[in-house]
Amino acid sequence: xxxxxxxxxxxxxxxxxxxxxxxxxxxxxxxxxxxxxxxxxxxxxxxxxxxxxxxxxxxxxxxxxxxxxxxxxxxxxxxxxxxxxxxxxxxxxxxxxxxxxxxxxxxxxxxxxxxxxxxxxxxxxxxxxxxxxxxxxxxxxxxxxxxxxxxxxxxxxxxxxxxxxxxxxxxxxxxxxxxxxxxxxxxxxxxxxxxxxxxxxxxxxxxxxxxxxxxxxxxxxxxxxxxxxxxxxxxxxxxxxxxxxxxxxxxxxxxxxxxxxxxxxxxxxxxxxxxxxxxxxxxxxxxxxxxxxxxxxxxxxxxxxxxxxxxxxxxxxxxxxxxxxxxxxxxxxxxxxxxxxxxxxxxxxxxxxxxxxxxxxxxxxxxxxxxxxxxxxxxxxxxxxxxxxxxxxxxxxxxxxxxxxxxxxxxxxxxxxxxxxxxxxxxxxxxxxxxxxxxxxxxxxxxxxxxxxxxxxxxxxxxxxxxxxxxxxxxxxxxxxxxxxxxxxxxxxxxxxxxxxxxxxxxxxxxxxxxxxxxxxxxxxxxxxxxxxxxxxxxxxxxxxxxxxxxxxxxxxxxxxxxxxxxxxxxxxxxxxxxxxxxxxxxx
Amino acid sequence: xxxxxxxxxxxxxxxxxxxxxxxxxxxxxxxxxxxxxxxxxxxxxxxxxxxxxxxxxxxxxxxxxxxxxxxxxxxxxxxxxxxxxxxxxxxxxxxxxxxxxxxxxxxxxxxxxxxxxxxxxxxxxxxxxxxxxxxxxxxxxxxxxxxxxxxxxxxxxxxxxxxxxxxx
Numbered sequence: 001x002x003x004x005x006x007x008x009x010x011x012x013x014x015x016x017x018x019x020x021x022x023x024x025x026x027x028x029x030x031x032x033x034x035x036x037x038x039x040x041x042x043x044x045x046x047x048x049x050x051x052x053x054x055x056x057x058x059x060x061x062x063x064x065x066x067x068x069x070x071x072x073x074x075x076x077x078x079x080x081x082x083x084x085x086x087x088x089x090x091x092x093x094x095x096x097x098x099x100x101x102x103x104x105x106x107x108x109x110x111x112x113x114x115x116x117x118x119x120x121x122x123x124x125x126x127x128x129x130x131x132x133x134x135x136x137x138x139x140x141x142x143x144x145x146x147x148x149x150x151x152x153x154x155x156x157x158x159x160x161x162x163x164x165x166x167x168x169x170x171x172x173x174x175x176x177x178x179x180x181x182x183x184x185x186x187x188x189x190x191x192x193x194x195x196x197x198x199x200x201x202x203x204x205x206x207x208x209x210x211x212x213x214x215x216x217x218x219x220x221x222x223x224x225x226x227x228x229x230x231x232x233x234x235x236x237x238x239x240x241x242x243x244x245x246x247x248x249x250x251x252x253x254x255x256x257x258x259x260x261x262x263x264x265x266x267x268x269x270x271x272x273x274x275x276x277x278x279x280x281x282x283x284x285x286x287x288x289x290x291x292x293x294x295x296x297x298x299x300x301x302x303x304x305x306x307x308x309x310x311x312x313x314x315x316x317x318x319x320x321x322x323x324x325x326x327x328x329x330x331x332x333x334x335x336x337x338x339x340x341x342x343x344x345x346x347x348x349x350x351x352x353x354x355x356x357x358x359x360x361x362x363x364x365x366x367x368x369x370x371x372x373x374x375x376x377x378x379x380x381x382x383x384x385x386x387x388x389x390x391x392x393x394x395x396x397x398x399x400x401x402x403x404x405x406x407x408x409x410x411x412x413x414x415x416x417x418x419x420x421x422x423x424x425x426x427x428x429x430x431x432x433x434x435x436x437x438x439x440x441x442x443x444x445x446x447x448x449x450x451x452x453x454x455x456x457x458x459x460x461x462x463x464x465x466x467x468x469x470x471x472x473x474x475x476x477x478x479x480x481x482x483x484x485x486x487x488x489x490x491x492x493x494x495x496x497x498x499x500x501x502x503x504x505x506x507x508x509x510x511x512x513x514x515x516x517x518x519x520x521x522x523x524x525x526x527x528x529x530x531x532x533x534x535x536x537x538x539x540x541x542x543x544x545x546x547x548x549x550x551x552x553x554x555x556x557x558x559x560x561x562x563x564x565x566x567x568x569x570x571x572x573x574x575x576x577x578x579x580x581x582x583x584x585x586x587x588x
Numbered sequence: 589x590x591x592x593x594x595x596x597x598x599x600x601x602x603x604x605x606x607x608x609x610x611x612x613x614x615x616x617x618x619x620x621x622x623x624x625x626x627x628x629x630x631x632x633x634x635x636x637x638x639x640x641x642x643x644x645x646x647x648x649x650x651x652x653x654x655x656x657x658x659x660x661x662x663x664x665x666x667x668x669x670x671x672x673x674x675x676x677x678x679x680x681x682x683x684x685x686x687x688x689x690x691x692x693x694x695x696x697x698x699x700x701x702x703x704x705x706x707x708x709x710x711x712x713x714x715x716x717x718x719x720x721x722x723x724x725x726x727x728x729x730x731x732x733x734x735x736x737x738x739x740x741x742x743x744x745x746x747x748x749x750x751x752x753x754x755x756x
Contacts, residue, residue, distance in 0.1 A: 156645075160643070165643065166642075166643025166644075166645050166646055167643070167645060168645055169643065169645030169646045169648060169649040170649045170653075171645075171648060171649050171652050172652045172653070173652070173653045180645075181645055182630060182633065182644045182645045182647075182648035183630055183648060586634070587630060587634065587644070
């Protein structure tokens with residue numbers, strides 16, 4: 001790594017060669033407003049022109065996000081020309097933006113609004129023609145509103161980097177340019193997996209989750225039995241919405257908040273996760289011993305299921321037939337719980353709090369209904385839960401720590417908690433498979449070799465009582481594709497594969513709080529490098545705190561099987577807890 | 589989505605494979621397909637995407653960026669009216685307006701009988717003969733609105749002749 005000497009506003013600095021002016025200035029304590037530049041060059045379109053500065057050796061002003069530093073360069077950020085140019089850039093973006101900030105769900109997290117403040121944008125500086133706009137609300141997970149799009153290209157880069165999918169692209173040209181799926185189609189009519197990674201990186205409200213807060217309000221108004229269940233990854237990130245440092249688990253306060261929001265029961269999806277392990281572990285053992293289709297692949301992530309159905313219709317036999325944990329738990333609530341409490345399933349409204357937007361799509365799947373009744377009625381993201389809490393008048397940090405409702409599905413094991421991170425489902429399953437194969441618990445309960453928190457592929461080979469089990473974990477479809485192509489070519493050596501749609505797993509789901517360095521001035525600059533690890537650590541620490549750490553030792557799970565389901569993979573279990581898949585045409 | 593005929597799909601795959609050694613083959617592939625078929629619909633873009641690994645959205649973006657590429661079939665005769673600065677100053681707008689009026693189509697559209705497509709072009713580099721019009725590669729220099737009728741007539745007469753020959 002070589003060092004170059006530069007000057008910023010006449011002050012000499014030494015910075016790493018190869019950095020852009022924007023990065024170098026940041027290292028020297030400057031925050032040049034920028035919009036399209038994102039995540040250390042993940043998006044470097046240089047398209048928004050908000051980060052213009054003066055630099056010696058360059059003609060005119062340069063976009064600091066793409067212009068590299070060089071020896072002897074003198075950078076000026078605060079000259080009248082540069083200040084004015086940055087303001088004009090933002091004003092021009094605003095001139096073709098609907099500016100309906102008060103009714104936008106990105107309010108508070110909008111980087112365009114933040115940039116407008118930084119550069120001192122004036123009202124109506126460039127009043128003029130607006131481009132024709134489109135709103136796509138057809139997909140259950142996502143909304144795309146071109147009236148708020150600034151054409152930065154971050155969503156395009158993320159879809160390509162995370163999944164190699166490239167659902168979104170620039171279309172047409174000049175004033176008519178839009179960012180959209182091919183043919184300006186809806187996400188619903190293109191092979192979009194609805195993971196919501198594009199929503200995570202969109203600096204404005206152009207890409208948003210499809211909010212279901214109204215549905216939940218309506219259920220309360222209609223006097224339904226409104227029951228809530230929250231996924232493991234939510235507790236590791238919800239605190240960020242209320243100013244807690246990244247990676248602070250806020251389980252107790254979240255439960256207290258949910259109870260005060262009026263939910264009749266407050267359950268942890270970890271119970272459903274334990275149930276998933278019982279079913280999926282049994283299915284795996286069955287396939288291993290009966291010559292079933294291998295490798296078996298997990299089916300918890302609806303983004304991944306979507307990807308498989310669009311792109312690997314020939315491999316659907318490899319998917320576990322298990323529903324995802326919140327769907328299983330929803331099905332149990334509307335059958336077992338309903339019977340125990342003498343309630344008609346039609347009067348129950350199950351709300352899942354998820355780190356995910358694809359779950360919004362998942363809950364509507366026809367294959368996931370039992371006797372025509374959906375397992376889950378509404379899915380709210382972690383961010384939507386934060387909005388519910390904010391409007392309720394509660395002060396989140398003043399809430400006490402409370403416990404989950406304990407009746408019939410309140411217990412959960414540490415194995416369920418770690419579902420929220422890549423490798424977690426695998427580890428949870430292995431704890432139970434180990435017990436089933438050896439008849440005893442593993443001395444050291446954890447399987448460190450399968451852990452991770454980033455995109456990519458990890459693999460491990462385990463010897464369990466003389467049985468070799470080769471496993472692999474992938475998150476992000478770009479990685480998953482490699483494992484899937486191996487299976488297609490008949491070269492896969494694995495028995496069991498865990499695939500998660502989002503890079504890093506649910507902790508980095510498309511419904512999690514935004515991670516925006518420019519809006520979190522107190523966080524380290526490398527926050528985008530570390531947030532996944534921090535959130536993952538929050539889940540592993542909760543696992544360590546649990547007394548019961550294997551799904552099969554959860555007493556209420558045992559009770560559920562004894563009283564209601566019989567054995568794992570029984571007829572009843574199949575009716576309630578398992579599902580089917582169908583290949584889908586990519587462009588309908 | 590409509591399905592491509594097998595022969596057409598094979599042909600498109602062949603075109604893509606001509607350029608496997610190219611670093612950035614997309615423009616060449618799309619040019620060849622445009623020349624071969626006269627348009628590049630989404631079904632075709634999907635095949636190109638499979639062959640090249642470039643996403644459909646990106647291909648669609650390129651097709652809609654360059655006016656040379658078309659998403660819909662073009663007519664038998666493609667009339668290109670230059671509206672670059674020189675041609676515009678010399679009356680290019682009146683020429684294209686007259687074509688529009690006589691053929692009952694707006695620029696970018698194709699006549700119902702599939703004979704004519706009218707395109708507005710940016711500078712085609714023939715400023716010396718402004719306003720310039722090209723029809724399937726034939727250049728009509730220093731066009732005027734009053735000559736438009738006559739030019740269209742020559743193509744219609746050719747069509748009639750071709751029909752007559754076919755009838756015999």
